[in-house]
Amino acid sequence: MLEILQIPVLTDNYIYLIHDESSDEVAVVDPAVADPVIDVLEERGWSLSHILNTHHHFDHVGANLDLKSRYNVHIIGPAADQDRIPGIDIPVSDGDTVHVCGNALQVFDVPGHTKGHIAYFDPVSNALFCGDTLFAMGCGRLFEGTPEQMWTSLQKFRDMPDDTLVCCAHEYTLANGLFALSLEPNNPALLDRMEKxxxxxxxxxxxxxxxxxxxxxxxxxxxxxxxxxQSAVAMPDADPVAVFTEIRARKDIF
Structure with a gap:
């Protein structure tokens, strides 16, 4: 099992450190800034072994080069977007396996937020590092992809186990939940979750x-x-892509 540490940075970003006790390997996922990562590593006596990027946005790769220079690590990131990932060494894509921290992480292409977005899934710890594709009660804005691409990407996650940890990269849950309530104000599961x-x-x-x-x-x-x-948005029996498109459009102006 991986030990997963969450580091809050910037306004609402989360960086993740994953640590394997048996090998003492440590990887960082989407390092926006270097100093908070270095502080945690030094506090725990760890040394970085890998950097994992999900997509090219600066608040996910901003510390790539600083951390690579300091720890002499390899940077793993999306092959479809390797020209925009600073310092990338190992480009990966859908179906690849990344061997880090003693585990084999599965790679999924999940375009929509960006054209080259990927996610990493550890089936041993049931941990999903999904960047800005899936959020708690939300999903990423479609800056470079289409609604059809994003809907297809999100479906790749739905068959993972219920207890899968969704390690997304932003603290957007409250705003996302308020939007979800605007669609389904009487959803008991949603009401209960929002109280928490x-x-x-x-x-x-x-x-x-x-x-x-x-x-x-x-x-x-x-x-x-x-x-x-579908009934809640007055689109009964509609094509799911059309429904997703409508929901995303409503969220963009919510």
């Missing part, structure tokens, strides 16, 4: 990682083919 989210945020606590089972019940962007949600 509000309490956590009032105490300054993180609301991610979340569990995939909760996302399946409360995240509208995973449920564009759900008849209940």
């Amino acid at each position: 989210v509000k309490t956590a945020r009032e105490k300054g606590m993180a609301t991610v990682p979340s569990r995939l089972g909760d996302e399946r019940r409360t995240n509208p962007f995973l449920r564009a083919d759900d008849p209940v949600l």
